Amino acid sequence: MSMFSPFNTTAMATETNQETGKLEFFLDVPFPSSREATVALRSLSPDREPRRGGISKQLSVSGSTLSVRWSADEARILRVSVNSFLDHLSLVVETMELFGPPVNL
Amino acid sequence: MTVVIGFEGSANKIGIGIIRDGEVLSNPRRTYITPPGQGFMPSDTARHHRGVILTVLKEALEQAGLKPADIDCVAYTKGPGMGAPLVTVALVARTVAQLWGKPLLGVNHCIGHIEMGRLITQANNPTVLYVSGGNTQVIAYLERRYRIFGETIDIAVGNCLDRFARVIKISNDPSPGYNIEQMAKKGSRYVELPYTVKGMDVSFSGILSFIEETVFAMLVEITERAMAHCGSQEVLIVGGVGCNLRLQEMMGVMCKERGAKLFATDERFCIDNGAMIAQAGWEMFRSGYVTELEDSWITQRYRTDEVEVTWRD
DSSP states (O other), rough: OOOOSSSSEEEEEEEEEETTOOEEEEHHHOSHHHHHHHHHHHHHHHSSSSSSEEEEEEEEEEETEEEEEEEEESHHHHHHHHHHHHHHHHHHHHHHHHHOOOOOO | EEEEEEEEOOOSSEEEEEEEETEEEEEEEEEEHHHTTTTOOHHHHHHHHHHHHHHHHHHHHHTTEEEEEEEEEEEEEESSSOOHHHHHHHHHHHHHHHHHTTOEEEEEHHHHHHHHHHHHHHHSSSSSEESSSSOOOEEETTTEEEEEEEESSSSHHHHHHHHHHHHTTTSSSSSSHHHHHHHHHOOOOOOOOSSOOTEEOHHHHHHHHHHHHHHHHHHHHHHHHHHHTTTOOEEESSSSHHHHHHHHHHHHHHHHHOEEEEEEHHHHSSSOOHHHHHHHHHHHHTTOOOOGGOOOOOHHHHHHHOOTTOOOO
């Protein structure tokens, strides 16, 4: 799978966790700087999943990479959440392209 | 001098407005219009907003003649409303707040309508009738809260009108309510439901006149009751249904009988818009409110009386 990212290529992987039986999906998005990855993190993390049960995700920043980890009961639920996240990510990235770079604080 | 930019997109309108000390510098808006017979669904609406929001943002800045550095605060609609569109708009607001290094402020959509109505009309302390596709409430300010005196027990009056428009396939352009109003003007008879049939023909304008007369009379009654309870001499109508001239006329009759004053705004400000969020944000920001990014999640349910109105006595 490949995803368009204006900054660089993005790594993704899906696995089944043998212990929990849940599906796990990992997404790593590189940004030009740690600051910009953090802007994306803080924009994308506040909202809760619309679907309360069966899906959870964790966002974090390491260096200049935004990492997202999903854990889901079913593939369909996982797909909906990941698709939705990718739409949101692309909106945040486009906003950063048009109105960035971040000001010096 | 305080400049606030406001982002609104909780239903099918996406608007971004800029206010500087009570002056509306810009207020561009786009409406997602569905074909006749169809309402708007959350994911399609979010997609519509996603497609235009950055263009509207640029327009708001250009029309105001401002740069991001000139903005003091970024306000956005925290709720209530449809989840997916709310998220789309909040994402952009959070992002630009961080890019520009400005504080963020989550605003209650209903309070946005109230504060815009107060600004435009300069009504002092009115009983507020808030009527739109998503909300129907009678509100009065008391001791730091906008108290909900009365509300719909099921659907909003605008929703009732919109659903009816869908059944008889009235155009949604510019809005179903507007088209109902135009057609209802041509009706001359008040007819009792359930239906009007003349041989092979049916009369719809009569039904529409009936719908308007009945639902609007209900709204006038509850507003009058709230006014009596509060000893109020002012009524302010806000929300998209507030554009309806027949509603304003009927409310005006009641007000005149009570020696009260009626206030309403035009379609620029009673229909959802960004400047109303900016105006509520302006009041809130100046009285010390700020929303931390971690707390900036949107919410589909957000009661008008949940907010402490620190900017009024």
